Amino acid sequence: MSEAIKQLAERLRSRFPGAAVQxxxxxxxxxxxxxxxxxxxxxxxxxxxxxxxxRQLIDLCGVxxxxxxxxxxxxxRATTRGFSRGVRRYAxxxxxxxGDPHRFAVVYHLLSLDHNxxxxxxxxxxxxxxxxxxxxxDIWPAADWFEREAFDxxxxxxxxxxxxxxxxxxxxFVGHPFRKDFPLIxxxxxxxxxxxxxxxxxxVTSIEPRVLVPKVIRAPGHEQPMAPPTELPVAxxxxxxDA
Amino acid sequence: xxxIQNYTMNxxxxxxxxxxxxxxxLELDGEVIQRADPHxxxxxxxxxxxxxxxxxxxxxxxxxxxxxxxMMCNEHGYVLAIEKLLGIExxxxxxxxxxxxxxxxxxxxxxxWLGAHGLDIGAMTVFLxxxxxxxxxxxxxxxxxxxxxxxxxxxxxxxxxxxxxxxxQYQPSPYRSKRxxxxxxxxxxxxxxxxxxxxxxxxxxRVDEYETLLTDNRIWKQRLVGIGVVEPERAIELGFTGxxxxxxxxxxxxxxxxxxxxxxRLDFDIPxxxxxxxxxxxxxxxxxxxxxxxxxRQCVDWLRANPGPVMLDNHKVTPPRREEMKGDMxxxxxxxxxxxxxxxxxxxxxxxxxxxxxxxxxxYLISDGANKPYRLKVRPPGFPHLAAMDEMVRGHMLADVVxxxxxxxxxxxxxxx
Numbered sequence: 001m002s003e004a005i006k007q008l009a010e011r012l013r014s015r016f017p018g019a020a021v022q023x024x025x026x027x028x029x030x031x032x033x034x035x036x037x038x039x040x041x042x043x044x045x046x047x048x049x050x051x052x053x054x055r056q057l058i059d060l061c062g063v064x065x066x067x068x069x070x071x072x073x074x075x076x077r078a079t080t081r082g083f084s085r086g087v088r089r090y091a092x093x094x095x096x097x098x099g100d101p102h103r104f105a106v107v108y109h110l111l112s113l114d115h116n117x118x119x120x121x122x123x124x125x126x127x128x129x130x131x132x133x134x135x136x137x138d139i140w141p142a143a144d145w146f147e148r149e150a151f152d153x154x155x156x157x158x159x160x161x162x163x164x165x166x167x168x169x170x171x172x173f174v175g176h177p178f179r180k181d182f183p184l185i186x187x188x189x190x191x192x193x194x195x196x197x198x199x200x201x202x203x204v205t206s207i208e209p210r211v212l213v214p215k216v217i218r219a220p221g222h223e224q225p226m227a228p229p230t231e232l233p234v235a236x237x238x239x240x241x242d243a
Numbered sequence: 244x245x246x247i248q249n250y251t252m253n254x255x256x257x258x259x260x261x262x263x264x265x266x267x268x269l270e271l272d273g274e275v276i277q278r279a280d281p282h283x284x285x286x287x288x289x290x291x292x293x294x295x296x297x298x299x300x301x302x303x304x305x306x307x308x309x310x311x312x313x314m315m316c317n318e319h320g321y322v323l324a325i326e327k328l329l330g331i332e333x334x335x336x337x338x339x340x341x342x343x344x345x346x347x348x349x350x351x352x353x354x355x356w357l358g359a360h361g362l363d364i365g366a367m368t369v370f371l372x373x374x375x376x377x378x379x380x381x382x383x384x385x386x387x388x389x390x391x392x393x394x395x396x397x398x399x400x401x402x403x404x405x406x407x408x409x410x411x412q413y414q415p416s417p418y419r420s421k422r423x424x425x426x427x428x429x430x431x432x433x434x435x436x437x438x439x440x441x442x443x444x445x446x447x448x449r450v451d452e453y454e455t456l457l458t459d460n461r462i463w464k465q466r467l468v469g470i471g472v473v474e475p476e477r478a479i480e481l482g483f484t485g486x487x488x489x490x491x492x493x494x495x496x497x498x499x500x501x502x503x504x505x506x507x508r509l510d511f512d513i514p515x516x517x518x519x520x521x522x523x524x525x526x527x528x529x530x531x532x533x534x535x536x537x538x539x540r541q542c543v544d545w546l547r548a549n550p551g552p553v554m555l556d557n558h559k560v561t562p563p564r565r566e567e568m569k570g571d572m573x574x575x576x577x578x579x580x581x582x583x584x585x586x587x588x589x590x591x592x593x594x595x596x597x598x599x600x601x602x603x604x605x606x607y608l609i610s611d612g613a614n615k616p617y618r619l620k621v622r623p624p625g626f627p628h629l630a631a632m633d634e635m636v637r638g639h640m641l642a643d644v645v646x647x648x649x650x651x652x653x654x655x656x657x658x659x660x
Contacts, residue, residue, distance in 0.1 A: 027327045027593045055479050059594075059605055059622040069611045109594055109607065109622070113479060113493070116500050120594065142482025145630035168284035168659060177289060184296055213298050217612045218587035 002028055008117055011051055016042060031120040036133060039123045043139050046110060046119070054110035054119055057140035060147060062154035063105045063122075066180040072214040104131040104156055125156055135161040153178035185209050249277055252641075256285050260363050260645045263655035265629075267644070274641050279633045286659035294619045298585025299325055300398065302619070307393035309621060310657035313352040314384075315344045316599040317657070318397040320621075323503060324595035324606040325399040328588045329560060336551040337401035338504040343439070343542035344387070344396065345597070346535040350446070351380050352600035353528045353535075356652045357453060360525070363649040364466045369456055376449055379442050386410055386435050400561040401554035406546070408434035436543050443540045450532055457525070467522040471635040471647040474519060481634070482627035485602025486531065487651065490516035490524035497598035511538050521650040528652075531600075560586050585614040601625055601652050623657035 002025075009023040009030050019042065020033040034042045046054045104125040111118055125131030135158035136143045147158040148167040155176035158164060166173065175182055185207045193200040250271045255261035264285035270278040290309060294302040306317040319341060326332065333341075354373040361369035381391045386407050388394035396403050410431040413424055430441040457463045473483070478491040488495055496513045498506040514530035516523030554561050562581050563574035590612040596605040602624030609618040628651045636647050 024591060024593075026330060026589075026591065029592075029594060031592070057482055058484075058596075058603065059607060059620065061607065061620040063609065063618050068617060071613060107607065107620075109605065113495055118594065120592075140482070141480050142627045142630070145626060166284075168287040170284070178292055184292065211296075213301075213584065213614070215613045215615050216584055216587065218614070 004115075004117065005030060008115075008119070012119075015045065015049070015052075029118065029120060031122060033122045033124075036123055036126055040134050040136065040139070042121070043108075043136050046121070047139055050114075052112060052119075053114040054112045054117075056111040056113060057108060057136070057142045057146075058111045058118075059107075059109040060136075060143050060150060061107050062150035062156050062178070063107055064154060064178065064180045065103050065105065069217070070215070071217040072211060103128045104154060106133050106150060106156060108136070130157065131155065132157045132159055134159045137161055152176070155179065183209055254644070256282075260648065262359065262648060262653050264659075265648065265653070265655065267648075269641070269644065271641065276636045276639055276641065276644060279636050279644065281629055281632055283629065283655065284659050286655040288660065290660045291619045291621060295616055298614045299588060299616060300581075300585060302616075303397065304393060304395040306621075307395060308656055309623065309660060310352075310599065310601065310604070310625070310654050311392065312355045312654055313348045313600045314392055314394055315341075315348045315396060316352075316597055316604060318395065319345060320595055320597045320599070320604045320606045321619075322397045322399050323597060324593050324608040325588060327593045327595055328591055328608060328610055329399060329586075330589075331400055331555060331557065331560060333401040333555060334552045335505070336546065336549060337553045339542050339545050339549075340402050340406065340553060341397060342504050342506060342509070343539055343546070344383075346538045346542070347380050347383055347439075349535045349600040350532050350539075351377055352652075353532050354380075356528060356600075356649075357525075360649045361457070363645045364463065366457065366460075366463065369453055372449070372453060372456070376442075376446065379438075382410070383435060383439060383442075386438070398554065398561065400557060401552070403554075405553050406435045410435060410438050436547055439539060440543050443536050443543065446536050447533060450529060450536075454529060458529075464522060466643075466646055467525060467650075468520060469518075470521045470639065470643050471650055472518060472520045473631070473635065477634075478519065481631040483602070483631070484624050484627075485598065485600070486524055486527045487602060487628050489514065490527045491519035492516055497596060497603060501596070503595075503597060509538050509541050511535075521646055524650050587612060587614045588616075596622070599624055601654070601657075602628070604657075621657070621660055623660065625651065625653045625658045629653050629658055 005023065005028055009021055012019070012021045012030065012032055016032065016034065018035065018038060022031045022033070024031065032042070046052045102124055105122050106125065108121040109118065110121060123133055125133050131154075133156060135147055137147065144163070145167060147161055148163070148165060150156050151158060151164050152166040152168050153176055169177065175187060177186070185204055187204065188201045189204045189206060190199050190201055192198070252269045252271055254267035254269055256264040256266040261267070266282040266285065268280040268282065269276055290305050294305060303318055303321060306321045307314040309317045354377050358370035358373035361367070384394050385391045388396040388403065410433070412428045412431045413419070415421075415424055430438050473481070473487070473491050475491045475493045478488050478493060483491070484495075492515055494513060494515050497503070498511075499513055511534045514527045514534070516527050558574065558577040558581070563571075563577055567574040568578045588610040590610055592607070592609045594605055594607045596603050603622065604624055605622030607618075607620040607622065608616055611617040632647060632651065636644050639647070
């Protein structure tokens, strides 16, 4: 398996000089990071070129890198105060803009039935306030609902998606719940109001935000993460203009 | 000329044929479907977000509750992803146990599917037959984990415990004769492996019974043949996996193509359909039950002959034995750290997939080196299947919608997550 993966990585590097091709030898999987502007071109090539033939989109998901590498309990040095539970509502709260422009990414998992290979494709949305990525629904029809889900949960907009509605959350839901700055307990709670005779939405009061087990980073090797990369891959020359 | 308008109908979310909580907005021209718009998310629990706020091992139980009719296969996908990132491999015996329970789960799932499919089409009897066999398989779950459905049996590094060498037995009751009691307990005299072996002996004839009821049944065929046809090319484009893809004639099964655990040592066949209609998908699933039975039998034989550990001895990841923990300081520390803080997984990202009964169940895991996953994405097999429903029912009659929902084998625990 590994030899074939290595060859695929080589082919990808020669075909997409503007993209970052990372081969994680530990798990033997390839990640290709492309620039937002080169996404559709790359996707088409990956699907149609016979040496890739990634005809199936297995999965598409959003990722919010806001709190990547943040721990809630520093383990390197001891403190006199120790750890107090639920000090911060969420990791990354102090510095919400830190992730720019690597905060939002869309990750595509592709499968080639012809070559029996998998590939991970990642593209960063760059803009934090209004993350936009081109839609791939016309390239892989399976992307339809996956993109709706990523839009719903992360607020990533997919340009030219035919029907970009919320998918999983409630009708009339406000916010994007899988963003790292969205509290785990939510913003509103519902109850039946007997006076008004209907269900009402109110700010959460019945639950305290708390952390049962603090997030602790101990595993070695987190200094050189595979994501997010430090430099954005540049768009290939002659590619479509930045939207 | 009067203007003719299409009729919009709301189907579900509380409809017995909706297989859970599916709300369908159907646009009808007479009785012919013009457009189907599934509204999902009524069972959305944000499993992935919850998992991001818990140590790795505490989320295994959540995986059971995703696709709640193929519990252990979901655990398998999650555990496999963690193991890949940690770079550990469970002992061989644990791998065989996992494969055996994966296949038990596949039979469980297909039996549930067959029974519900029968009910939707109008065949009550099959449902009762299927639940008879499900009962025995649930007992296997219970014997090994204590829970009949949500087992939480797989752990990174192996499985939670060794297979028990006794089976719980039915107790005397005023409602059962002595003879009846003896018959019910006949297969429960030995250990779990004996019980499973007895099951594999009788199961093929049970599948024959279902087939006698359905396969050549005129009504069954009239309701299924030529309904919801998906061409192989289209099935690939739409992201179909599992029986939905094989029913369309694409020979693709992760157990064969990208074997995990010990599937490459086992002998089994992959059934594929020809026309890609509901009837072919029915035939594929029934044959899969027979093949799963074969796999289970091979696992039982191997497990009998090869005793050994079922969990890794690496106490950074797996808990030490209880006796050791009580007497040995180091074990106590390991135990304490593991159950308070959990283990940290090296930074990186991984995608692990298993061939769940419904298709490819994938887990995409990003770790930043912490004791909790940074991002967990579950790729549920039913999600793209349901997304393609609109296309599958267009031009069909209203009654066929029920057949198509049923053939998709959707479970909202996994689609809504």
